[in-house]
Amino acid sequence: xxxxxxxxxxxxxxxxxxxxxxxxxxxxxxxxxxxxxxxxxxxxxxxxxxxxxxxxxxxxxxxxxxxxxxxxxxxxxxxxxxxxxxxxxxxxxxxxxxxxxxxxxxxxxxxxxxxxxxxxxxxxxxxxxxxxxxxxxxxxxxxxxxxxxxxxxxxxxxxxxxxxxxxxxxxxxxxxxxxxxxxxxxxxxxxxxxxxxxxxxxxxxxxxxxxxxxxxxxxxxxxxxxxx
Amino acid sequence: xxxxxxxxxxxxxxxxxxxxxxxxxxxxxxxxxxxxxxxxxxxxxxxxxxxxxxxxxxxxxxxxxxxxxxxxxxxxxxxxxxxxxxxxxxxxxxxxxxxxxxxxxxxxxxxxxxxxxxxxxxxxxxxxxxxxxxxxxxxxxxxxxxxxxxxxxxxxxxxxxxxxxxxxxxxxxxxxxxxxxxxxxxxxxxxxxxxxxxxxxxxxxxxxxxxxxxxxxxxxxxxxxxxxxxxxxxxxxxxxxxxxxxxxxxxxxxxxxxxxxxxxxxxxxxxxxxxxxxxxxxxxxxxxxxxxxxxxxxxxxxxxxxxxxxxxxxxxxxxxxxxxxxxxxxxxxxxxxxxxxxxxxxxxxxxxxxxxxxxxxxxxxxxxxxxxxxxxxxxxxxxxxxxxxxxxxxxxxxxxxxxxxxxxxxxxxxxxxxxxxxxxx
Numbered sequence: 001x002x003x004x005x006x007x008x009x010x011x012x013x014x015x016x017x018x019x020x021x022x023x024x025x026x027x028x029x030x031x032x033x034x035x036x037x038x039x040x041x042x043x044x045x046x047x048x049x050x051x052x053x054x055x056x057x058x059x060x061x062x063x064x065x066x067x068x069x070x071x072x073x074x075x076x077x078x079x080x081x082x083x084x085x086x087x088x089x090x091x092x093x094x095x096x097x098x099x100x101x102x103x104x105x106x107x108x109x110x111x112x113x114x115x116x117x118x119x120x121x122x123x124x125x126x127x128x129x130x131x132x133x134x135x136x137x138x139x140x141x142x143x144x145x146x147x148x149x150x151x152x153x154x155x156x157x158x159x160x161x162x163x164x165x166x167x168x169x170x171x172x173x174x175x176x177x178x179x180x181x182x183x184x185x186x187x188x189x190x191x192x193x194x195x196x197x198x199x200x201x202x203x204x205x206x207x208x209x210x211x212x213x214x215x216x217x218x219x220x221x222x223x224x225x226x227x228x
Numbered sequence: 229x230x231x232x233x234x235x236x237x238x239x240x241x242x243x244x245x246x247x248x249x250x251x252x253x254x255x256x257x258x259x260x261x262x263x264x265x266x267x268x269x270x271x272x273x274x275x276x277x278x279x280x281x282x283x284x285x286x287x288x289x290x291x292x293x294x295x296x297x298x299x300x301x302x303x304x305x306x307x308x309x310x311x312x313x314x315x316x317x318x319x320x321x322x323x324x325x326x327x328x329x330x331x332x333x334x335x336x337x338x339x340x341x342x343x344x345x346x347x348x349x350x351x352x353x354x355x356x357x358x359x360x361x362x363x364x365x366x367x368x369x370x371x372x373x374x375x376x377x378x379x380x381x382x383x384x385x386x387x388x389x390x391x392x393x394x395x396x397x398x399x400x401x402x403x404x405x406x407x408x409x410x411x412x413x414x415x416x417x418x419x420x421x422x423x424x425x426x427x428x429x430x431x432x433x434x435x436x437x438x439x440x441x442x443x444x445x446x447x448x449x450x451x452x453x454x455x456x457x458x459x460x461x462x463x464x465x466x467x468x469x470x471x472x473x474x475x476x477x478x479x480x481x482x483x484x485x486x487x488x489x490x491x492x493x494x495x496x497x498x499x500x501x502x503x504x505x506x507x508x509x510x511x512x513x514x515x516x517x518x519x520x521x522x523x524x525x526x527x528x529x530x531x532x533x534x535x536x537x538x539x540x541x542x543x544x545x546x547x548x549x550x551x552x553x554x555x556x557x558x559x560x561x562x563x564x565x566x567x568x569x570x571x572x573x574x575x576x577x578x579x580x581x582x583x584x585x586x587x588x589x590x591x592x593x594x595x596x597x598x599x600x601x602x603x604x605x606x607x608x609x610x611x612x613x614x615x616x617x618x619x620x621x622x623x624x625x626x627x628x629x630x631x632x633x634x635x636x637x638x639x640x641x642x643x644x645x646x647x648x649x650x651x652x653x
């Protein structure tokens with residue numbers, strides 16, 4: 001491997017392509033990458049997937065709480081609204097638990113947003129562990145508005161939603177712009193890694209380097225600061 | 229008389245009672261009765277005296293003044309209002325070229341970002357790398373280079389100006405794709421590496437910005453720099469350009485620009501141009517014209533259940549014909565050739581982001597084809613072709629372990645095995 005023979009180099013490269021993944025599979029996926037994130041089939045208990053998940057017995061309060069934090073810190077809230085807060089680029093998830101989504105469906109949606117809609121602009125989050133995705137699903141299934149509004153209340157709600165939906169939220173626009181312009185060249189850094197002040201500096205840097213327009217810079221910054 | 233006094237006494241008592249019953253309740257404010265204000269409430273004298281609206285307002289005003297004072301003190305004792313961020317990248321590598329010794333490498337590129345205010349911004353970057361010994365075993369040292377140092381000022385939403393040492397906005401590679409944690413392979417494309425034909429960094433000034441147009445975005449940059457220097461006295465490199473020319477050798481500056489368009493969010497295409505007169509004093513006038521086109525495409529593909537990246541660039545470099553070492557005093561001339569140099573690269577990468585297994589989602593496969601055409605009569609001339617397949621494993625979104633094997637299609641480029649562990653921080 002160290003010597004200059006061409007055949008040995010090819011063998012070395014082939015060995016590396018086998019050894020590195022093997023090493024990673026054997027070790028990293030259950031150790032370093034762990035930090036509570038383990039391979040799906042080895043450590044995360046298999047869950048029964050009822051066809052309709054409302055009242056999913058597999059959800060746990062801890063999972064819901066953890067999922068809520070993940071939702072707030074990994075950028076989901078930049079595009080999705082829950083309890084009246086969040087972005088508008090994606091669907092309002094405030095009543096997601098009442099929509100009859102199965103656990104499998106939600107998991108697939110998070111892993112591969114284009115699975116059911118090829119035009120979806122939602123970015124995939126390959127860095128989320130199976131456990132994190134499970135927690136997110138727990139949180140999604142827990143989102144249920146108290147009761148379906150009827151009559152005048154329903155009319156007011158619909159009117160309000162229509163009003164809100166026509167507004168281009170800077171957070172939502174920023175989330176979309178972030179995934180498109182920044183994700184064009186490199187993997188996206190989780191918003192939680194920087195403070196508001198740090199993101200302000202980083203986005204000024206990207207304004208110069210990419211370059212971005214002023215509104216793009218501001219929108220992305222609003223999104224990142226709302227999601228960190 | 230007595231019954232009259234009794235009668236009037238009862239009338240007065242009754243009147244007082246009626247008045248007392250009809251008087252406003254002390255708990256009523258502005259006509260609205262508080263929930264707790266009932267006839268069964270204890271007498272007012274037994275409760276804390278309720279504050280009038282004026283008193284409440286005075287209390288609020290006093291609190292406002294105290295909060296304002298506290299804020300003033302807090303702001304005055306702060307550490308300043310500029311914002312600083314240290315970021316950058318680091319990498320460790322192992323390179324085993326066919327025609328040389330294998331070696332481990334390490335590099336560290338700290339970047340200092342300083343936002344002086346909403347418009348003014350400074351970016352500085354150092355490149356620290358280990359330099360190995362020469363053939364005599366001497367000369368090992370740490371090389372430190374000022375990679376970037378420039379100050380920028382935002383004029384408006386669509387224009388900013390900057391000056392200093394910056395990445396020349398010529399094609400997208402150096403500006404966007406060459407940090408080790410972004411590049412999918414351990415090595416640079418031939419056209420951007422040592423002996424390449426594309427500008428890297430330069431000292432000068434530039435103006436840049438982006439303009440949205442419907443759903444598309446256009447970006448532009450125009451620059452003026454000291455420009456490259458024509459190498460005239462090196463028998464191994466005569467006729468090529470040295471882009472690390474930070475002290476200008478003449479009064480002629482390099483001018484150039486890049487325009488790019490993102491017609492759809494996943495695709496960016498750009499065109500770049502640079503013109504300069506890089507000849508040193510005393511050498512015949514030589515004009516350098518460099519054109520470049522580049523492409524960057526990233527999309528999720530349902531067909532292959534993952535993320536596909538396609539990048540590429542092609543660069544045409546033309547220098548006026550010149551005779552190098554015309555008198556033969558340097559020992560390699562006279563040499564005269566048509567100095568057109570072209571080259572480019574095409575790279576595709578695939579990451580199975582939809583795979584069920586996490587370790588598989590973290591893998592990425594990359595393949596790059598490089599081509600660099602140098603006039604056959606020029607020193608080091610010939611056409612170099614190289615394939616570089618590689619495999620990456622992403623430990624985090626900014627930390628990657630890369631393995632690649634580069635080999636020449638026709639044996640004109642030394643084969644090399646490379647490993648690299650890179651991170652952006």
